Amino acid sequence: xxEVTQTPSHQVTQMGQEVILRCVPISNHLxxxxxxxxxxxxxxxxxxxxxxxxxxxSEIFDDQFSVERPDGSNFTLKIRSTxxxxxxxxxxxxxxxxxxxxxxxxxxxRLTVL
Amino acid sequence: AQKVTQAQTEISVVEKEDVTLDCVxxxxxxxxxxxxxxxxxxGELVFLIRRNSFDEQNEISGRYSWNFQKSTxxxxxxxxxxxxxxxxxxxxxxxxxNAGNMLTFGGGTRLMxxx
Numbered sequence: 001x002x003e004v005t006q007t008p009s010h011q012v013t014q015m016g017q018e019v020i021l022r023c024v025p026i027s028n029h030l031x032x033x034x035x036x037x038x039x040x041x042x043x044x045x046x047x048x049x050x051x052x053x054x055x056x057x058s059e060i061f062d063d064q065f066s067v068e069r070p071d072g073s074n075f076t077l078k079i080r081s082t083x084x085x086x087x088x089x090x091x092x093x094x095x096x097x098x099x100x101x102x103x104x105x106x107x108x109x110r111l112t113v114l
Numbered sequence: 115a116q117k118v119t120q121a122q123t124e125i126s127v128v129e130k131e132d133v134t135l136d137c138v139x140x141x142x143x144x145x146x147x148x149x150x151x152x153x154x155x156x157g158e159l160v161f162l163i164r165r166n167s168f169d170e171q172n173e174i175s176g177r178y179s180w181n182f183q184k185s186t187x188x189x190x191x192x193x194x195x196x197x198x199x200x201x202x203x204x205x206x207x208x209x210x211x212n213a214g215n216m217l218t219f220g221g222g223t224r225l226m227x228x229x
Contacts, residue, residue: 033216043159043205043219056216091159095215102149103209103217105159 002026004106006092012112016081021109023075023092032075033093033103034067036060043091049075082113116141118208118220126226127196135191135223137206143167146210148182148189149217153203165189196227 005024013019025032034046047057049067066078075094079086089110093103117140127133139148150162163173165182173180177194193200206220 031215035217042221043207043217045216045218048216058216089157093217102161102164103215104161105151107158110157 004092004094004104006090006106006109008109009107010110010112012114013082015084015113019079019082019111021077021079021090021092021111023077023106024073025075025092025094026096026104027073029094029096029104031055031095031097031103032067032069033095034077035091035093035105036088037091037108038085038088046077046090079111082111084113087111087113116143116146116208116210116218118206118218120204120206120220120223122223123221124224124226126228128228129198130195132192132194133196133225133227135193135204135206135225137189137191137220139187139189139206139208141208141210143210146208149207149209150180150189150191151205151207151219153205153222155202159205162191193225196225198227198229201225201227 007022032049035043036046037043045058047061047067048055064080068076089108091108092106095101095103119138121136146167148165152160152162163180170182179192181190203222203224205222207217209215209217
């Protein structure tokens, strides 16, 4: 069964450094999402992406964040200058086409900012 | 604005007990979708069920059942004869067409099933 994959599973970085989190959505899916979950808290929406552009973003998704689909398979989240409070689990999700479709999540990348 | 509330932050039961996880939602949209996801200790989010706002039929899948009541804006989840492997955090979530189909999650309920 096809699944969303994410790399790396765990990333440790120093405050102020740039990180890129990578996702490979399910191949025939058209809508892509990033969510984050600070340890012990709820899952929060960051951004949605369709047709090579951002369709929605939350207040969390400020100028430090960017997303890109550099080729036909990868979907990346870049954090330009990480802060301690960016430490969280980041989940990528994708869904096929219709609004009735379910979002399927990747296993997540745990980001630790020191 | 959308909101999902899971009032129970933690529930502890003994194996074989039945347990119900509550979920209450708020939305102004007439078309919306409700979800339950399971997050086991390994951390991934596992999709369990999706219901749309026009379908209030309850659903049963094995030991799992869901009760959707529009009148009370609730979408509760019952596990019958709980097992230790059911121990996880369970999230209720909502999406609506007018909100870009992004998922709004509740705070989650940590279920601990003791042997």
